[in-house]
Amino acid sequence: MSDDDMKAAGSAPTGKTANLLPSTRRSLPIAMLRGRETVMGPYRRMLAKIGVTEQQWRVLRVLDERGMMDPKEIAEAACLLNPSLTRIMQLLDKKGLISRKGHPDDRRRVQVNITDEGRKLLVSAQSESVEISERLRERVGQEKLDALLDMLVELTETDLD
DSSP states (O other): OOHHHHHHTTOOOOSTTTTTSOOGGGOHHHHHHHHHHHHHHHHHHHHHHHTOOHHHHHHHHHHHHHOSBOHHHHHHHTTOOHHHHHHHHHHHHHTTSEEEEEOSSOTTOEEEEEOHHHHHHHHHHHHHHHHHHHHHHHHHOHHHHHHHHHHHHHHHTSOOO
């Protein structure tokens, strides 16, 4: 994009990095954060009604989908750091939404599973979650949504280091 094009688009370079970095309106990390916040707003309101955080929700969804798991696997699948997961599991256990038991082959390890109460919680929010997804699909279209999901999956499988 030329300087004239950027000025016309309201993103004329002005700072010290103006010639090196894209405008913040065209920055992938910033755009992804904006998109995340837009998408997550309605979900956060839904989760507040049922008394769980988005991180707790992700743990419950992963366990419901995959069954009993090791905490390290849960952290990876739910996009959480291990120390955060430890705190989240304590809260979910206290609420009766997950259960933990010793690993049959290694007493130092633990296995985690969703409880019937945890599944009931997911079911209680299912219809509102589907409604939110439908509104998003109506707003952007199924084709664009599928393309975005495909690109994000591809991006997560790319090593940028």
